Amino acid sequence: MKRLLTKTLADTKTTCAHIRRFRRDEEGGMIIFSLFMLVLILALAGMAVDLMRFETTRAKLQGTLDRATLAAADLDQTISPAAVVLDYFEKTDMTRFLQGTPIVDEGINYRIVTANASAEIPTFFFDLPNFLLPDRGPGATALTVSGTSTAEERVSDVEISLVLDVSSSMLSNSRITNLRPAARDFVTTVLANNTDAPQGLITISMIPYSAVVNPGSDITPFLNINRTHSYSTCPLFDDTEFSATDLNLSATYDHVSHFSYGGSSSTPFSDDYAWCYTGDRNSIIVASTDEVALHTAINDLEPYGNTAIDMGMKWAVGLLDPSTQEIITSLAGKSGTGVPALAAGRPYPNTQPDVLKVVVLMTDGQNTQQWDLVEPFKSGLSTVWFNREYEMQPLHEVPSNRTSIQYSGESTPDYRWDDWFYWTGYGSSSRAQRFPNGFSSQSDYVYADSITATYTADASDTDDEAEDKEIENGRLGVRFENDVYNATWQDLYADRTYNKINNTYLNKPYNHYYIPWSDNSWAETDFSSPDSAIDFSVVAGSEADTRLSSICQAARDYGIIIYTVAFEAPSGGRTALQDCASSPSHYFDVDGTDISDAFSAIATDIRALKLTQ
Template sequence: MKRHRSQFRSSVGDAIMRPNRMSTRSHSWLRGFARDEDGAVIVFSFFILIMMLVAGGIAIDISRQEMERARLQNTLDNAVLAAAGAPFGADPKAIVEDYFAKAQMTDYLHEIDDDGEGEDDIVTTLNSSMVKASASKEMNTHLMHLSGVKTLTATAASVAVRRVPKLEVAMVLDVSGSMGSNRKLTNLKAAAKTFVTTILNSSEHGDSVISVVPFSWNVAPGEGIYEALTVNETHHYSTCLRFDENDYNSASIDPDATYDQQIYTSLYGSFDNLTASWRSCFTEDRAEITPYSISESNLHTKIDSLHADGNTSGHLGMKWGAALLDPKFHSVATSLRGAELIDDELTDIPASYTEAETLKVIVMMGDGQNTTSYLFNDNSSYRGPNSDLVQVKWQQMEFKYAYHIYKHKTSYSENKCSKKNWECVYEASGPEQSAEFLHDVHDDRYWNIQEGEWISEYAFNRLDETLEGFISSEALDWEEAWGRMSPEYYGDITGDWGPWNDYRNSNSENGSDKDGMMDDICTATKNKGVVVYTIGFEISRGGTAETELKDCASSAAHYYRAEGVNINDAFNSIASNVVNLRLTQ
């Protein structure tokens, strides 16, 4: 039994001792594990550091790439913009290459294809040009190579398109008397012709349409435009119209509205010899509007024909310039085309104001402030029918034969005409003739204008009996009468200066009146989206003329001062500005 208990104790002791040995081994393994965990943290931390360096390197290298790309893009944009905007006939490819050479970036520019094979990078026409270019630069990475990326490539591409949209241009040119001094008209002609050439040569044939509107006392639209409008016609001397003050609030001259005809006369002058410089409307071809022309030679001829005379009416110049660009004149253009006064291909002018591809421009040149014009009062007693100017018509008669009224006798002797019971037969020979008599109502007599003598009212009233070949006697309307004589002439002959006072004082338009109407028409025109350039030619700085021209322009930048031959610079700058140049990609 003792042995058995001893063995039992030994077994129990072994069992008790065995866990103690296992505990010792566990502590050793834990201490090793702890030592192994410290190493892993270091490795992991090192890994995180490497990743941060790589990420920072990527950021730095990508930033360098973007900087180089931006530099390439900026150089490309400037290069293609300059190449597209170069004059027709220049070498766009050389311009792009020159930009890159000066930037010391020649090696990065890709070859530009302009050999006509495939899709060209350069396409130029008279009214547009397109230049495409691309470039790339390969650069070594600084830190990204740690991740296996040895190089990065910066690339750039750009397209510039110069497009001159369809242009409708009205050149409103001051040809008043002051333009005849100091070679102003000569300098204007040279500058205006250069402007015409620049505009027409910058576009396809027919895409640029130019009208020339000369103005002084008035603006003569010419027969073609006049007949396409609705006019209350009162005479046949001229085509100038009279507008009401309210008409200047609109940019249009409506063909469906009715306008009054301007009375044609002159403050001074004799019969059938109105003083040219004082005429209310100039009727010569040189003074008339040249509408919607696409011919360089015709426009040059028109400009060369301009003549300086008369006072200044800038409001009328602007009114007609605006009307020529207003879509309501489409029917007028159709009429002009039917009369073969403009080119057949001009079927869509004036374009709508909302037509995106059409730019409407007025270039107005003035050399001084608006001055006074003279008008008869609308309710004047010197308007309407039954004037004091009477026209007598007769025709030369040739004797044919005489016959006896009771006997069947015929004679070919004109002497029988004075015999009793003989009647003579005459036939008209030669053209109809006329003479004018001016009635002096105060003295009841008539001034025979052709003969230069007075006859009594009694003798005048018997002309149907005393004037061989008498046809008629008719008092002309006053509007017809004023086309033959001036108020001054009427006063000199009759001693009645009522017409002179009426014409000169009752309803005249002074410079201030015209300035107000010019402000209105300029505002109405700009509100329609028309671009208005103005040129003050040798005018006082800060004076009335400059103030009005500045206010009329689309902005301060659209107004130009010019002296002498420098007017050419103003027109050249305006021509450049109407070219639409934009970067499209």
């Protein structure tokens, strides 16, 4: 028994010694630590894989949502917006994730599409801590991916100036024929998204230009014109006007004389060849939403004259500047103007949110000379007198034997005793007289009083008679009670072409030496002469290029987006339009029917597409 007890104690001591040695022994400890760390690293790596799967699914889901809603919100999209969204999810095999039916809110000029999606991503490693710590509960077995996307295409408050070249070169190579449908389609595309309220309004001002711009009957009453005639109204602008976007309605502007350069030599003067058309021919259309009226105006464009891109651009920018609010607000809602009542207050300031101001400028040429009559031909009295057969008889209808040409005494207009006249249609013995044809004697002429009263239209006048009286009031010639009329040079140029003025009135007295050879008054009425009635230096092409560059810079600084279209234009025109455009991508260089593609691209670009959420 004692031996057994002793052996047991010895074994116990041995066991304790082994245990103490094992406790002190550190050999193999890293293996156990490494095993724990390996398990932890694997768990973390697995969780990272789960997170990567989550993020990949989220990005794919959100990308599909964004692409689907953008495509569905496109106003050119003819398929149902909800069907477009569903189609995108089917193509990416994610239909099961789409939550409900896409929400669509749309009007005439806007569409808003919202879609939601959600996906459950099973996890392989994310639940590992819950298995190690069962008292923490069962834990998550999946991660939820949620996404939403809202896309909107909206054309809210947009003010557009469409500037179209109608110079005579547009008659070449079917350019005007190709322009008309392109411009009409542009108008249709842009105005198709219009609405009354509250989603915004699109208005288009159309500015046809040649060597001049005809403001037309809607705008002219708001302009202070230093009138030298009442035939037409095409204002002239000083160089200083092109450094700013505003159009100063309180300023006084000269206007272009009424004359024809080249063109027909018909008698009477044909308005088809007037440097500035009368009435509303080729006139500005202001802030219109009337698609039919704009189409009609485009169809009625009549090319003639030189090219003044700077003048067209000045008007285009001015009609986007708040300085012309008085014009648009006064016309808003009035029948026949095409300006809707909601346009009152336009042009808005460029600081107003959600207002887009756009100029679309087109030319087939380059800046050329801008001409006008010079004094005394612009407003001075001519040397031609008419013995009218009745009151206000048109000058070209007055027979040759009832006209007379003053060839002496012009320098002393208040002293008529010095005057001499050449009576056309009379023989050599009686054609030189001391008084004009229509008076019976020199004394009658010297003491005759000119008529200062003006003609006024009354209720019994026809429209033509009222118009004739209005025109007559604007003439500055001298009239007498016996219907003798001393016409101004402007009267003559508005009645006949220059070669008819020479051949009908001045040629014979000049060749018969009644008008001295040293007197250039006859030669100056011929536009081809060096010292001409036409001033070739009113605005030269190079000066117009400088003015165009200045007004384009002012417009860009103001925040106006400028698209330019060079339509079979020469290098000078292409360079000028490249300089004017907002960026190289806003410049188009096209030929033939490709002009339709350019206008279509611009119309689409104006309707900017954007994600809003």
